[in-house]
Amino acid sequence: MKKILLILFAAVMAMAACESKKPAADIEKKVDETLAQLSLQEKIKLIHAQSKFSSAGVPRLGIPTFWTSDGPHGIRPDVLWDKWRQADHTDDSCTAFPALTCLAATWNTEMAALYGKSIGEEARYRRKDVLLAPGLNILRHPLGGRNFEYMGEDPYLTGRMAVNYIQAVQRNKVAVCVKHYALNNDEIHRHTANVVVDDRALYEIYLPAFKAAVQEGGAWSVMGSYNLYKDQHCCHNQYLLNDILKGEWGFDGAVISDWGGCHDTDQAITNGLDLEFGTGTNGLNVEAKNPYDKYYLALPYQRKIEAGEYGTDELDDKVRRVLRLMYRTSLAENRPNGSFTSPEHFAAARRIGAEGIVLLKNEGGLLPVKEAQSILVVGENAIKKMTVGGGSSSLKTLHEITPLQGIREAWPEAQIVYERGYVGDPGNVFDGVSTGQDLQETRTPDQLIADAVSAAAKADVVFFVGGLNKSKYQDAEDSDRASFGLPYGQDAVIEALADANPNLVVINISGNPVGMPWASKVPVILQDWYLGSEAGRSLADVLTGKVNPSGHLPFTIPVEMEDGPVTTASQYPGIPREDSNLLDEYYSEGVYVGYRWYDTQGTAPRFAFGHGLSYTTFEFGEPRLSAKTLAGAGFWPADVRSDTQTGKGLTITLSVRNTGHVAGAEVVQLYITDEEASVDRPAKELKGFAKVFLEPGQRADVSFHIDPRDLAFFDAEKHGWTAEAGTFMAQIGASSQDIRQAISFELK
Ligand code: BGC
Secondary structure, X not given: OHHHHHHHHHHHHHHHHHHHHOOOHHHHHHHHHHHHHOOHHHHHHHOEEOOOOEEOOEHHHOEOOEEEEXXXXXXXXXXXXXXXXXXXXXXXXXXXXXXXXXXXXXXXXXXXXXXHHHHHHHHHHOOOOEEOOOEOOOOOOOOOOOHHHOOOOOHHHHHHHHHHHHHHHXXXXXXXXXXXXXXXXXXXXXXXXXXXXXXXXXXXXXXXXXXXXXXXXXXXXXXXXXXXXXXXXXXXXXXXXXXXXXXXXXXXXXXXXXXXOOOOHHHHHHOOOOEEOOOOEOOOOOEOOOOHHHOOOOHHHHHHHXXXXXXXXXXXXXXXXXXXXXXXXXXXXXXXXXXXXXXXXXXXXXXXXXXXXXXXXXXXXXXXXXXXXXXXXXXXXXXXXXXXXXXXXXXXXXXXXXXXXXXXXXXXXXXXXXXXXXXXXXXXXXXXXXXXXXXXXXXXXXXXXXXXXXXXXXXXXXXXXXXXXXXXXXXXXXOOOOOOOXXXXXXXXXXXXXXXXXXEEEEEEOOOOOXXXXXXXXXXXXXXXXXXXXXXHHHHHXXXXXXXXXXXXXXXXXXXXXXXXXXXXXXXXXXXXXXXOOEEEEOOOOOOOOHHHHXXXXXXXXXXXXXXXXXXXXXXXXXXXOOOEEOOOXXXXXXXXXXXXXXXXXXXXXXXXXXXXXXXXXXXXXXXXXXXXXXXXXXXXXXXXXXXXXXXXXXXXXXXXXXXXXXXXXXXOOOEEEEOOEEEXXXXXXXXXXXXXXXXXXXX
16 A cells, blocks of 8 residues: 555656646747747847847847846846946845855755745846856866855755755746756866766766756756867757757756857757857956857858758747746746845855854864853954855855954954964955955964964964965866865964964865865864855854754865875866867766765775764664565666656665754765676765754654665666666765664665
8 A cells, every 4th residue: 555655656746747847838829929920130139148148138029138147156246238347236235145065065955945045036136037056067076166166076965955946046937047067077177178978977977966957946047068078069069958958858948058158150050059148258257349249149140041051940949948938037927026135135144054064073072162251263264255256156245244253243252362374365356346355464474373373372262264265276267276285374374273272173164175184183173165145153153052063064075185086187187189279088987976986995085975063963763664675676768857756666764863962953864885786886875865953852753765766877888777686775874984874675
């Protein structure tokens, strides 16, 4: 009976998913009617930009100008019509939300929904039709300059967070534009790198989050990436766009080029691009005066049609997709009005920020700091405003609370002393937006350390706030990091502070794993992120214990970068070709990305994927299976939907108990191991997680459903998914290394 119910449930879910996926009939009717009225010139105008961020409407038919906007963490300030410089508008200072790395670190899909709702409302209020977000590329290498805009190293975690973010944004009748599709995993040669990856890694690691975004999130637009795959730029790529996205996945929305990502009219016509933006720029600072009529999908395309080189089938398909996007957004009925910089949005930013901070180490229970008479705060990142910078995700925010401000607010009675400790980048401007801060410093590095050390000797507790920033060669678009270790001599500052005061808390702000050679000498380490407007308050909430930390790492922090899977020049940054400016970047590590590599190799990381401590402790009870075996071994072609199940699953249930004295939340993680397979498989793969909030002493049951499809690997030869009969192990833990319970079952 139970089995029948499960099958029925799965069937209903599958039908519901297909239902929500079908383009609405009324929209299709309007698209057809509008298409029939358009002239060739009007159609051409609809498929390319007319300014940095807008494309033309059709005034005669009442179709308004169509507006896009960055980015994943807030609504970008308006730029001039045809210049990257900001327009100096007085109404575009937004709420800056935490970077997506932080969102992923919450491991809480409700936070993804809150994030999407809030940023969607901001986009709507600012009359943006497409939000150029979220970024779903996988963290392959810790030097990747844009990893802070993405959600870490695991496709399943990224996909789950993306689905909720997307649905919540689009409820505002604002489209997401999921980016950067695909294989844009580093920045250093982003316009010229041709990624060579096997199909198995492509389908298992780099595509699943995009597939979930399209099929389960229902994303209305997708942005092609700058790099190449199979020698074609990804903005017009037969394999990625026509075969996979629009073919296998049935995507009915529009493909938008990354800014300056389109390079060829014929390929743009035939290989899946629908809407061209940013030609003549690198998306950031290079800006040819943009002759929009000369865009690849502008007059050059029109002339080819007029000359009879192409018919109008491809054009009509593009226009249809763009019109569908418009009827879902700019031409939708009953659009909500949105809201901007509301108290709710700042509260959401603060809450998500605090929930994403990861307590890596807390020796002696030094945190939370309830009472302190004297606190020393050291480090540039305690005072540097960081929503400005980093590239296209840079924002102009109404306010930004720095860590130092947050700490001062949290301990109004304490004596709080600040010491700089080191000088990083005193720069304060991006795209003409300035933080207004003057961070110039004249002391020498030695003097800065000496001053910090002498202040440390007098303090009850020392908070060192450092890490990376969003300057070039740090966490920033269009360049990768210069080194894995902390920049600006911070290691020496931390070591000196550790010698001077045993009560040292190191707070690392970054969007990437960093080297922590001092980790064993420091009692407390927090992984903090770029948290936006409420950064300092989120941090102080965790330091004081107002919020019990429950963030877990969305990536592995290795001891040395060389411990990781990417170590050769052919893997990164790639091998230059002799006959062109292209490089070939070989993803020869295959599916062994992140913890899949470390756990399979048996290389201990500094801090494992999924790790995160709390001010309380949790006990995981014995897992129970709904059945010892499940039927359903088999093969599914690559076009199987990501949200359908076979109806043949089993359920694993276990209880989790808060064994400490304060309320808190644990992230219960389910990893699956295929005990014996015909191909090499990673030691474990994340297939489920749940965040459970528990009062002290409280116990709750957590259940995970496992479908045969969750057990499959991608079979490149057969081009589909194979789940082989045999024994599988479900490992349940608080990180990929901290496995608390395990139980095996059979797939038949
Ligand atoms: C970035 C995109 C961004 C676009 C528009 C490009 O440089 O890669 O992520 O949305 O510019 O600013």
